[in-house]
Amino acid sequence: GAGVSQTPSNKVTEKGKYVELRCDPISGHTALYWYRQSLGQGPEFLIYFQGTGAADDSGLPNDRFFAVRPEGSVSTLKIQRTERGDSAVYLCASKGQGDTGELFFGEGSRLTVL
Amino acid sequence: AQSVSQHNHHVILSEAASLELGCNYSYGGTVNLFWYVQYPGQHLQLLLKYFSGDPLVKGIKGFEAEFIKSKFSFNLRKPSVQWSDTAEYFCAVNADNYGQNFVFGPGTRLSVLP
Numbered sequence: 001g002a003g004v005s006q007t008p009s010n011k012v013t014e015k016g017k018y019v020e021l022r023c024d025p026i027s028g029h030t031a032l033y034w035y036r037q038s039l040g041q042g043p044e045f046l047i048y049f050q051g052t053g054a055a056d057d058s059g060l061p062n063d064r065f066f067a068v069r070p071e072g073s074v075s076t077l078k079i080q081r082t083e084r085g086d087s088a089v090y091l092c093a094s095k096g097q098g099d100t101g102e103l104f105f106g107e108g109s110r111l112t113v114l
Numbered sequence: 115a116q117s118v119s120q121h122n123h124h125v126i127l128s129e130a131a132s133l134e135l136g137c138n139y140s141y142g143g144t145v146n147l148f149w150y151v152q153y154p155g156q157h158l159q160l161l162l163k164y165f166s167g168d169p170l171v172k173g174i175k176g177f178e179a180e181f182i183k184s185k186f187s188f189n190l191r192k193p194s195v196q197w198s199d200t201a202e203y204f205c206a207v208n209a210d211n212y213g214q215n216f217v218f219g220p221g222t223r224l225s226v227l228p
Binding site: 091105 | 208
């Protein structure tokens with residue numbers, strides 16, 4: 001596609017439920033990042049994929065959070081047993097090879113845990 | 115670990131005023147530096163970036179930033195702001211261009227009064 005696509009744009013769930021957030025990066029981009037942005041704060045790094053493998057998952061807050069990218073394109077961020085503190089906008093970004101260094105962001109998925 | 119600080123949480127200016135937003139980072143090695151902008155209701159997009167060479171870099175919409183290595187700073191400037199510059203501005207640091215973590219600052223909200 002022309003840009004990074006994220007679905008759903010909004011997700012409201014109840015505490016304890018399981019949630020999946022999807023990211024479709026720019027075609028051909030090998031690097032894919034997940035960030036979390038809480039109100040009034042900057043994006044907080046969660047995980048980065050280079051191809052199919054998670055090159056750096058040091059930002060995942062705990063083992064309730066997991067992300068996959070099985071074919072090196074679309075990625076899914078999975079949150080188990082959601083808590084109210086998980087409420088935030090989850091941002092996905094992709095980056096192509098080469099030295100431009102620019103991250104291309106999607107519009108985000110707003111998660112609200114009641 | 116890398117960290118990024120932005121001095122101002124919220125800046126309010128009148129149209130035609132000059133703008134300078136501060137950004138400092140903590141990392142002793144080679145860094146790539148970025149400013150991203152988020153207009154109301156839109157996704158994050160790149161404003162400008164510094165990789166090497168001339169420490170004064172120019173970006174879109176008349177913005178520029180100066181990298182001062184001795185001060186670990188990368189301040190954003192614009193000589194004359196417009197109402198359409200109202201947005202949230204984020205400074206970001208990447209210690210290695212080839213896919214490592216991009217660390218974002220907390221952001222500065224700019225409000226330009228017509």
